[in-house]
Structure formats: structure tokens, C-alpha cells
Amino acid sequence: MGTEATPFRVHLKVNLSTSARPVACLILVLASVAFIAGGLMSGGTTGGVLFIILGASGVLLFGVGLATSAGRLFGRRPVLELDAEGVRRPAGWPLPRARDRFLPWDRVSAMTAVRRGVSGTKRGEQDYLIFLPTPELAELARTAERPSLIALTLPDVPATAEALPWCFAIEPGWDATLPQIVKQARRHHETPVIDRRNE
Structure with a gap:
């Protein structure tokens, strides 16, 4: 049954609720940049170096979170697909679609x-x-x-x-x-x- 039916795709809507995670990650990236700036302004003190290390770690960690959450929301990759062959769970962005799961x-x-x-x-x-x-x-x-x-x-x-x-x-x-x-x-x-x- 349904061999000619078009695929059905479920996407995330862009709204206040789904935008919360990318916005939170963006705020944390900016706070991490502020840590780096504070460390640079304090000269070569131990506290300044510690701030730079913490800030760089935050930029890396929260930057990845920002990229993946924004990609999931704005990349328009579906979260679920149904077609004549079966059920597909698309791989999360930025993984390639070759990593999709299929049943x-x-x-x-x-x-x-x-x-x-x-x-x-x-x-x-x-x-x-x-x-x-x-x-x-x-x-x-x-x-x-x-x-x-x-x-x-x-x-x-x-x-x-x-x-x-x-x-x-x-x-x-x-x-x-x-x-x-x-x-x-x-x-x-x-x-x-x-x-x-x-x-």
C-alpha cells in the first residue's frame, strides 16, 4: 500500500520555544569572549591566563552547541521522514545524511x-x-x-x-x-x- 504516496517529513518550527537553545548558546559564547577579553586586559597575570583558558574553552564548547542547535533549527533537515519504503530518522546536523537510520x-x-x-x-x-x-x-x-x-x-x-x-x-x-x-x-x-x- 502507498507506493505512490509522497514522503511525509516532520520539521522543527522556528519559534520562541525552539530558538531558546541557540540563543542560550550564543549568550554563553559572548560571555566566554568577555572572559578572554578580561584575561587579555589583565596582562600576564595568573588570573588573566586562567580567564583566557576558561574563555577559550567556553568559546569552543558553546560554539559547537550554537552551531549544532542553530543547524538543527535552521538547516531544515527533518526530524522524521515516512515514505513508501519505511521510517527514516535523519542524522542530526552536521552529520551527513548517509548516517540516517532506516527501518x-x-x-x-x-x-x-x-x-x-x-x-x-x-x-x-x-x-x-x-x-x-x-x-x-x-x-x-x-x-x-x-x-x-x-x-x-x-x-x-x-x-x-x-x-x-x-x-x-x-x-x-x-x-x-x-x-x-x-x-x-x-x-x-x-x-x-x-x-x-x-x-
């Missing part, structure tokens, strides 16, 4: 939607969409109690490690919602959907 539809046993977090807290709840690559993981998603179900979203649980590359946290900055993504996935392939968000 063909014939290896997708099911999709599950999971909600993690505590309602009413500052952090709130986060929805996840997981493309399950084995029938065993699909069965876990159907039958598991909430703690085991949440384990599908955690990197340090060996039993669920195979699902982790295909676990997508649905961020508010995405230009598609969870129902839209599920609808597009089913347009390309009739994959069972297990919705466990309200449990």
Missing part, C-alpha cells in the same frame, strides 16, 4: 503511543511514538503494565534497546502532531497502532 515497513510490527511524565508538574507529560521492530516488543506494548511500557522510551533498559532508535518524543516545536504522524504512517503502510497514552 523498512516490513520490519515494523506495530506503532505505539506512550505518555511519560506526571501531569500537573512543571515538566508535564511527553507523548512518544515508537515504531516497534519486533513482534515481541509489539506484544509488550499491548500487555505491559505502565512501568514496563514506559521502559520502551528509556535507553538503559536492555529488553527495549531495539526499539530505542525508533522512539520519537513528540516535541511541541514539531510542525506535525502525533495523530497527523500516525495518519501519514498508515497512509504508507497498514501498521497496527497501540495507543497506551491514557493508562
Whole structure:
């Protein structure tokens, strides 16, 4: 099904929320430059040299953070792609697209939607969409109690490690919602959907 359907791509929207990380990194780069300037103005003192070293380290560290976060936001590389062949997780900028991860539809046993977090807290709840690559993981998603179900979203649980590359946290900055993504996935392939968000 869906061999002629056009690819569906999910991108980050440029807004106040998604711009926070690049702006924070820019501020930290400027603060690091100020450290270097302060160190240079103090002459060859020990404190001045220490300021220069700290400032240079900050420029390097926060400069990389600025480049990657700005590239992720403005590079227009999608965070998720669905097409007739399968599910693609594009490599984060600046890595080449050859580093993308790909899961063909014939290896997708099911999709599950999971909600993690505590309602009413500052952090709130986060929805996840997981493309399950084995029938065993699909069965876990159907039958598991909430703690085991949440384990599908955690990197340090060996039993669920195979699902982790295909676990997508649905961020508010995405230009598609969870129902839209599920609808597009089913347009390309009739994959069972297990919705466990309200449990």
C-alpha cells in the first residue's frame, strides 16, 4: 500500500520555544569572549591566563552547541521522514545524511503511543511514538503494565534497546502532531497502532 504516496517529513518550527537553545548558546559564547577579553586586559597575570583558558574553552564548547542547535533549527533537515519504503530518522546536523537510520515497513510490527511524565508538574507529560521492530516488543506494548511500557522510551533498559532508535518524543516545536504522524504512517503502510497514552 502507498507506493505512490509522497514522503511525509516532520520539521522543527522556528519559534520562541525552539530558538531558546541557540540563543542560550550564543549568550554563553559572548560571555566566554568577555572572559578572554578580561584575561587579555589583565596582562600576564595568573588570573588573566586562567580567564583566557576558561574563555577559550567556553568559546569552543558553546560554539559547537550554537552551531549544532542553530543547524538543527535552521538547516531544515527533518526530524522524521515516512515514505513508501519505511521510517527514516535523519542524522542530526552536521552529520551527513548517509548516517540516517532506516527501518523498512516490513520490519515494523506495530506503532505505539506512550505518555511519560506526571501531569500537573512543571515538566508535564511527553507523548512518544515508537515504531516497534519486533513482534515481541509489539506484544509488550499491548500487555505491559505502565512501568514496563514506559521502559520502551528509556535507553538503559536492555529488553527495549531495539526499539530505542525508533522512539520519537513528540516535541511541541514539531510542525506535525502525533495523530497527523500516525495518519501519514498508515497512509504508507497498514501498521497496527497501540495507543497506551491514557493508562
